[in-house]
Amino acid sequence: MVPPALRRWFVVHFLADVVAAVPLFVAPAWVLGRLGWSAVDPIATRLVAAALFGIGIESYLGRNAGVEAFRGMLNLKVIWSATAALGVLWSQLDGGPPAGWGVFAIFAGFHLVWLRYRLLLRAEAGP
Numbered sequence: 001m002v003p004p005a006l007r008r009w010f011v012v013h014f015l016a017d018v019v020a021a022v023p024l025f026v027a028p029a030w031v032l033g034r035l036g037w038s039a040v041d042p043i044a045t046r047l048v049a050a051a052l053f054g055i056g057i058e059s060y061l062g063r064n065a066g067v068e069a070f071r072g073m074l075n076l077k078v079i080w081s082a083t084a085a086l087g088v089l090w091s092q093l094d095g096g097p098p099a100g101w102g103v104f105a106i107f108a109g110f111h112l113v114w115l116r117y118r119l120l121l122r123a124e125a126g127p
């Protein structure tokens with residue numbers, strides 16, 4: 001069984017991803033410049049936005065799916081959020097802009113949510 005709270009988290013994730021993706025996709029240099037990034041690669045930024053669109057929109061589309069679909073999506077979310085948080089942390093330790101700490105906190109926070117539910121669904125599946 002998929003916990004109702006997890007279904008709600010998928011909707012929250014959809015909203016967060018789309019709200020972040022739209023400005024990054026439409027005006028990457030302007031948005032990141034306002035957040036303190038001095039060098040912006042618009043192709044890389046739009047690729048990140050595309051990943052956010054894909055993962056976020058699938059979160060919304062799959063919010064009513066069965067437990068097996070949730071396991072698959074949670075696997076992707078755990079991997080994406082962990083590597084994103086690690087990559088941002090590494091960049092911050094190399095002197096990233098102050099706003100990067102907020103990005104790190106968002107990815108790290110979502111990672112904890114996804115990991116918790118993935119472990120919960122694994123435990124419910126049994127040996």
